[in-house]
Amino acid sequence: MEVERIFSDIYGGRLALQRRQYSPFCREFCLGCPRLSLRSLTAATCTVWLVAYGLFTLCQNSMVLSAAIFITLLGLLGYLHFVKIDQETLLIIGSLGIQMTSSYASGKESTTFIEMGKVKDVVINEAIYMQKVIYYLCILLKDPVEPQGVSQVVPVFQSAKPRLDCLIEVYRSCQEILALQKVTSGSP
Amino acid sequence: MGLLSGGAAEAGQGQAIPAGLLGPPRSRRLQPQGSAPRSWIPTMVLKVFFPSCCSSADSGLLIGRWIPEQNSAVILAVVHFPFIPFQVKQYLSEVQKVSQVDIVVLGTWCNNKQEKEENLGKFLDDLGTIFSHEPWLQISKEKGSKFWSCHTLSRQADTPTEDQVILVYYDQRKVMLSRLHPPEISLDNQPGVITAPDASKLAAVFDTVAKSEVLFMTDRYDDGPIKLTHWQSEGVEASIIVELAKQASVPVCMLLTGLLSLVSGLCKSRIFKFWPVSFIWSKLSTCEQVRYRLEHLRFVFSNQKAENQNQLMRKANIFVSLLVDVALGILLLSWLYRKNRIGQLADALIPVADHVARELQDLLQWLMGVPAGLKMNRALDQVLGRFFLYHIHLWISYIHLLSPFIEMILWYVGLSACLGLTVVLSILSDIFALLTFHIYCFYVYGARLYCLKIYGLSSLWRLFRGKKWNVLRQRVDSCSYDLDQLFIGTLLFTILLFLLPTTALYYLVFTLLRLLVVIVQGLIHLLVDLIDSLPLYSIGLRFCRSYRLAAGVKFRVLEQEEGRPLRLLMQINPLSYGSVVQTYRLPTYSCYPKDTWGSLYGRVEAGKAGNDHGNLYNQS
Numbered sequence: 163m164e165v166e167r168i169f170s171d172i173y174g175g176r177l178a179l180q181r182r183q184y185s186p187f188c189r190e191f192c193l194g195c196p197r198l199s200l201r202s203l204t205a206a207t208c209t210v211w212l213v214a215y216g217l218f219t220l221c222q223n224s225m226v227l228s229a230a231i232f233i234t235l236l237g238l239l240g241y242l243h244f245v246k247i248d249q250e251t252l253l254i255i256g257s258l259g260i261q262m263t264s265s266y267a268s269g270k271e272s273t274t275f276i277e278m279g280k281v282k283d284v285v286i287n288e289a290i291y292m293q294k295v296i297y298y299l300c301i302l303l304k305d306p307v308e309p310q311g312v313s314q315v316v317p318v319f320q321s322a323k324p325r326l327d328c329l330i331e332v333y334r335s336c337q338e339i340l341a342l343q344k345v346t347s348g349s350p
Numbered sequence: 351m352g353l354l355s356g357g358a359a360e361a362g363q364g365q366a367i368p369a370g371l372l373g374p375p376r377s378r379r380l381q382p383q384g385s386a387p388r389s390w391i392p393t394m395v396l397k398v399f400f401p402s403c404c405s406s407a408d409s410g411l412l413i414g415r416w417i418p419e420q421n422s423a424v425i426l427a428v429v430h431f432p433f434i435p436f437q438v439k440q441y442l443s444e445v446q447k448v449s450q451v452d453i454v455v456l457g458t459w460c461n462n463k464q465e466k467e468e469n470l471g472k473f474l475d476d477l478g479t480i481f482s483h484e485p486w487l488q489i490s491k492e493k494g495s496k497f498w499s500c501h502t503l504s505r506q507a508d509t510p511t512e513d514q515v516i517l518v519y520y521d522q523r524k525v526m527l528s529r530l531h532p533p534e535i536s537l538d539n540q541p542g543v544i545t546a547p548d549a550s551k552l553a554a555v556f557d558t559v560a561k562s563e564v565l566f567m568t569d570r571y572d573d574g575p576i577k578l579t580h581w582q583s584e585g586v587e588a589s590i591i592v593e594l595a596k597q598a599s600v601p602v603c604m605l606l607t608g609l610l611s612l613v614s615g616l617c618k619s620r621i622f623k624f625w626p627v628s629f630i631w632s633k634l635s636t637c638e639q640v641r642y643r644l645e646h647l648r649f650v651f652s653n654q655k656a657e658n659q660n661q662l663m664r665k666a667n668i669f670v671s672l673l674v675d676v677a678l679g680i681l682l683l684s685w686l687y688r689k690n691r692i693g694q695l696a697d698a699l700i701p702v703a704d705h706v707a708r709e710l711q712d713l714l715q716w717l718m719g720v721p722a723g724l725k726m727n728r729a730l731d732q733v734l735g736r737f738f739l740y741h742i743h744l745w746i747s748y749i750h751l752l753s754p755f756i757e758m759i760l761w762y763v764g765l766s767a768c769l770g771l772t773v774v775l776s777i778l779s780d781i782f783a784l785l786t787f788h789i790y791c792f793y794v795y796g797a798r799l800y801c802l803k804i805y806g807l808s809s810l811w812r813l814f815r816g817k818k819w820n821v822l823r824q825r826v827d828s829c830s831y832d833l834d835q836l837f838i839g840t841l842l843f844t845i846l847l848f849l850l851p852t853t854a855l856y857y858l859v860f861t862l863l864r865l866l867v868v869i870v871q872g873l874i875h876l877l878v879d880l881i882d883s884l885p886l887y888s889i890g891l892r893f894c895r896s897y898r899l900a901a902g903v904k905f906r907v908l909e910q911e912e913g914r915p916l917r918l919l920m921q922i923n924p925l926s927y928g929s930v931v932q933t934y935r936l937p938t939y940s941c942y943p944k945d946t947w948g949s950l951y952g953r954v955e956a957g958k959a960g961n962d963h964g965n966l967y968n969q970s
Binding site for chain 2 (some may be wrong): 184185186187188190258259261277279346
């Protein structure tokens with residue numbers, strides 16, 4: 163069962179949240195980030211080329227232009243492969259764990275899986291980000307030493323940064339599954 | 351990321367959020383499908399780890415391990431018909447004894463390749479009574495459908511409860527060969543028993559599969575009473591090269607261990623204990639490097655087998671590092687000895703040394719004049735300048751004396767490149783240190799002079815103020831001096847004070863030069879350390895067989911169907927390259943400066959930086 167809704171991120175950009183339910187205790191949330199804008203790409207390329215051409219008129223060495231081409235290409239490839247995140251997914255499977263996947267613009271996927279035994283809770287937290295106060299969803303991990311303590315806070319949807327309404331929807335779904343998990347693990 | 355408010359956890363429950371932000375109530379949509387909203391009673395979730403190689407196997411019994419704490423069943427193999435139950439039980443107990451994993455019959459597997467057979471269903475039910483296991487699994491697959499059905503039978507419960515089942519497919523070969531990082535420390539000497547309650551569930555699965563290696567040793571060509579299907583049932587994998595290497599390694603190791611003990615015995619012999627030789631030996635970084643490599647060789651070719659996985663990886667890393675080192679060294683050798691490059695190098699060396707000496711002489715002439723517009727004390731300036739100039743003159747004479755022999759020395763020293771690139775780099779660093787020995791001497795003289803001056807100045811300054819350093823109490827006390835003591839003291843103080851700029855300038859210039867030399871040597875040592883400590887085998891393993899080094903797992907949800915168990919595919923999430931290098935880094939011998947930069951600067955100010963420097967990177 164798949165549902166798609168449009169939300170916005172903290173800058174006002176458009177985010178698409180796809181919610182899939184595979185089973186009563188298995189849900190997936192897919193947040194698509196805004197794509198690479200042609201405007202910023204053109205601006206960056208023009209800047210690099212202006213600088214390169216300026217250097218070329220100064221030193222009359224054509225190596226500067228070739229170097230500029232290389233830098234632009236490598237920079238773009240590096241940006242697409244290491245920086246630009248296309249989509250962020252949160253898959254929550256009751257009694258197995260929570261999995262977060264980030265897929266980059268070049269197709270690379272980086273996945274983290276946290277077992278349910280380590281998850282203490284999923285909460286919405288506030289943070290000061292530059293000049294704003296934003297909300298973010300995070301997973302609290304249990305501390306092996308201290309039973310009431312929290313050993314780590316893992317933020318989710320870090321590059322998409324959706325607003326509170328989107329976070330509430332994800333939060334409520336996660337809490338339902340976690341509650342289910344607590345009930346089933348409590349019963350014999 | 352900003353502030354973490356402790357109360358936010360409670361606030362997140364919905365208190366502080368304005369009602370306008372909450373959309374229309376969605377609770378109804380999120381209820382589980384196909385059941386009345388309020389009356390669904392959640393039951394325990396059963397996880398079944400099924401090897402993907404058994405998906406096309408014929409019907410039979412499922413054997414594996416049941417982990418009750420996590421309510422999960424790890425299926426290791428399928429036993430096919432026909433079999434005698436007694437033989438199956440015997441075989442399982444034998445396997446249990448060897449592998450120390452309690453493998454039992456978990457249930458039945460029914461692969462209906464033809465039309466549905468009613469008799470088979472009854473037969474499979476009867477099997478449940480022969481091999482009793484709680485709960486009894488029944489997995490069946492229809493022809494042409496990719497969705498399986500999985501039922502659990504619980505005989506002990508009064509009312510049969512239908513468990514929710516998650517079917518997780520895993521690649522048995524990859525899971526068996528892989529190694530989870532960080533390795534679970536809680537799994538102690540009792541294999542098959544999870545001690546800590548919060549031990550990783552997945553580590554248990556990996557552990558089970560890895561320890562059941564003996565189960566995977568029989569393939570379908572063996573004439574045993576039991577016919578199994580697992581990842582190796584089509585034929586046991588082996589490599590001829592690996593087997594040959596294993597056979598050959600024993601005599602080779604013994605031979606090399608003998609040779610190495612001979613070499614190290616030679617190194618420890620008495621002639622190296624005498625004072626000049628041992629002093630020089632301790633200062634040269636080449637000796638450190640050779641000793642380090644000898645240690646490595648001894649470790650790799652020792653007669654004992656590696657005890658655990660860590661040691662095996664270390665041995666492999668050291669072996670590959672040695673190979674690459676020697677290969678690069680031989681490459682350099684072949685390049686160096688072609689077209690008489692050694693001769694060219696030797697010819698270039700003397701002019702370079704001359705050039706450096708001439709530059710130093712120019713520098714000293716500059717210092718003896720009016721350096722940077724500062725006015726020096728002419729007499730002291732001339733004395734120091736002439737002293738250092740004479741030194742340079744001596745040095746140049748020695749270099750010129752050696753010049754006919756340099757080519758031969760270089761030729762023989764270059765042969766040591768076959769020991770490895772790191773040895774060549776260490777020799778280079780040592781040659782550089784030897785060539786700039788006069789800079790080191792100048793630095794020592796300048797530093798000593800400056801240090802004495804500072805010491806004298808501080809002591810006389812205390813006298814000027816009427817105080818004294820109490821050595822017994824390690825503090826400054828007041829003291830009444832006689833008039834003539836005060837007079838002489840003040841006189842000396844003024845003399846030293848006015849001579850300070852000259853000495854300070856010489857000290858500064860030579861310290862900077864020495865710093866330059868130390869930086870160059872440091873860079874070479876950094877390169878040597880890099881080659882020494884990089885775990886090339888682990889990086890290669892991560893590149894070629896990334897499933898061997900696992901940081902964790904990742905799940906992919908496969909196609910679902912209503913009423914069927916949830917199907918997931920478990921894949922191995924490999925370790926990142928940074929973590930690989932960090933985990934498997936080889937320890938190096940060099941110790942970096944122990945002090946902070948601040949304290950070092952303080953010592954340079956006082957002129958005492960040279961006290962324990964020696965070679966900053968050679969503290970044996």
